[in-house]
Amino acid sequence: MSYDLLSVPDGYRTEVALVVAPYVDAVFLNHLATKLKPGRFCLLVDDGIQLEALLKIHDCQRKGLKIEIRVARSVGLMHMKAFYFEFVRKGAPRRRRRRLLFGSANATNAAFSGGINAELIAESELKINEDSEVAAYFSHILSTFDSPEVQSVSGLSTWMSQLPFIRFPALRSARPGELPSGFDAWLQQGMLAAQYRNAPQFATLNIQLKKSLPQDLVARIFARSSFTEKGERNVVRYSYLNGPDTQEAQAAEGEQPRWKSRLAVWTHLGDWISNDCHRKRSKIMKSKAFAARNRNISRILENGCDEKWIESRIEQLLARLNQVWRELEAAGVAPEQYIEGWNGKVNPTSYRLRFLKKLDQDFQLARDGDFKSRYVNGYEFPAMPRFRQDTMAWEAFVRSWCESIAVETAKNRTLSLVGKRIKDVMKYLQKDLSELSWSEIAELLRQYWETEWEGEGISLGDWIMGYHENLGVEFEF
Structure with a gap:
């Protein structure tokens, strides 16, 4: 060609x-x-x-x-x-x-x-x-x-x-x-709200232990000094900022933000939102840890080149490792099984170098605009895959979308704004949404998308596409 x-x-x-x-x-x-x-x-x-x-x-x-x-x-x-x-x-x-x-x-x-x-x-x-x-x-x-x-x-x-x-x-x-014209086109133009999974690694030092932690007193000793297990048992995480902002960011990690439960529709590809909704409401599409993460970025940028601050962070890290060392000895456990030692104590050089390397990485990330946006907001919004020409794959997506709508609208008090609008439309069409299969929901939306809502001056599709409009002031996260 x-x-x-x-x-x-x-x-x-x-x-x-x-x-x-x-x-x-x-x-x-x-x-x-x-x-x-x-x-x-x-x-x-x-x-x-x-x-x-x-x-x-x-x-x-x-x-x-x-x-x-x-x-x-x-x-x-x-x-x-x-x-x-x-x-x-x-x-x-x-x-x-x-x-x-x-x-x-x-x-x-x-x-x-x-x-x-x-x-x-x-x-x-x-x-x-x-x-x-x-x-x-x-x-x-x-x-x-x-x-x-x-x-x-x-x-x-x-x-x-x-x-x-x-x-x-x-x-x-x-x-x-400005807006798509058909039900399928509206779905295809949508976005996927993908949670940024690497956020917990920022401002956190991963320390590989010489031996996996047993789930007993030893693990509790590490936890008391702020060394927590995440994933592999031979790795502990240490948040070196160690302030309330760090704790707030960690606490909000797994929480579902309010905007997501109201504006998104779960599918097997992830949480779907309309393109127009993202353009007009992107300012509220953030993690609950948004403010705390923003402060974490600022602290790294402000102190990442300050030798006095860096030394204070290293001293705090070594003090906590030494605390673990002493408690392990008191419990009759050899600390050298887990921690790098030198002359019967924690090896300060090894952990100093690890910290300095991680701080430099985090400092470079904090200066990167793309990373800052993903980390602070907590979400990325890739476009929907372009696969409508693959009939089977597209219908599988439509099925998961419509089934999600059916599940949401079956609740007594659903939070889904898309579901509420579709329920309005089905009521106008004199259809009981609870009795419809996913394929019947899709067929009705395709068939009546451009049908005018009598007396309202808009089409049924316009009513659904405007689900994100007229949100109250209290609607933030």
């Missing part, structure tokens, strides 16, 4: 370029515009396109890329990948040539750069008479770009002059809005 496929016949100019694809990136669009210089450049993309990808295309428009955009709607994914071009002869006599590329390639740099994806592409020069139905199909799609309304495009099954029988899909073309 190569960008060389995007070429203009000698003596011709590109009058129209139409790109139809489920996935697209700005690099490809800029390459096409540079190579073909089309008089009119149109893009029809699946309505499940991530908002961030759409914003990148809008950014290209602001920088001078002349492109018209519409979104294609279908029950599932608009999966067609087609590139239709019309060329007009520069001089007399005036002639028009039409070319169609189609196959497995998306409108992406990975598909056309030649060194990444392995793609199959068919190229056809359309003949005026024999291929008039094909040209009319794409002309119909182009005509939808001139309308502010949603336009339907009928499917087409026909023989092409140079190729076997080919089938073009039926679809609907609409102007891209």
Whole structure:
């Protein structure tokens, strides 16, 4: 595959370029515009396109890329990948040539750069008479770009002059809005709220023992001096800041924040939230330990180069290790079985070096903006995997989402705001949500998503998508 496929016949100019694809990136669009210089450049993309990808295309428009955009709607994914071009002869006599590329390639740099994806592409020069139905199909799609309304495009099954029988899909073309248009598209554009799992390692020194701790007096002796077991029994953790902020951060580690129980929907991929909800409510999507972790970062930055403070932390660490040493001896246990020793005492050099190395690592992390955001907030928000074209995998996700809604709405006082909105919709449709299977819930949402709520001036889908609006002042964490 190569960008060389995007070429203009000698003596011709590109009058129209139409790109139809489920996935697209700005690099490809800029390459096409540079190579073909089309008089009119149109893009029809699946309505499940991530908002961030759409914003990148809008950014290209602001920088001078002349492109018209519409979104294609279908029950599932608009999966067609087609590139239709019309060329007009520069001089007399005036002639028009039409070319169609189609196959497995998306409108992406990975598909056309030649060194990444392995793609199959068919190229056809359309003949005026024999291929008039094909040209009319794409002309119909182009005509939808001139309308502010949603336009339907009928499917087409026909023989092409140079190729076997080919089938073009039926679809609907609409102007891209701020929000997705269908139930599946809304789910696909969502985010996953992933808890940042490495947070407990910050400002914490992991000390590997020479021997695993038995679950008896020995473990309690270590715990009394703030050396706690986490995971492997031959490793103890020591929080070297040793203040109330550290304790608060640890205490809140496993607690479910209020925003998550109200704004997220559990799925087998993780906790799902809508893209619009994340954009408008991201400021409250934080760990309960947010304030304490923020103070921990500040303490490391303020004191990480202060020799006096560093020495005080080392002295405290060694004092606690020596306390453990003495208590183990008093209990008749040889401390050397667990702790590095020297001349019958704790080896200060070994633990000093370990502490200095860990402090340096933490100091560098505290200066890293990306780490600080993940650690302090406690969550990352990756986009949903793009797998709607995998029907079985997508339906498995929809199933877990709908089953979660069914579980939440069966509670007497559910906290789920999405569940409450869906319960409202089912009541309007005169359906008892408690009696519906996951597949019936999904089918009803797909079928009635764009149905107008009589007397309310909004669609049923709009009501559900707005679940995160009108939150009270008390709604923080």
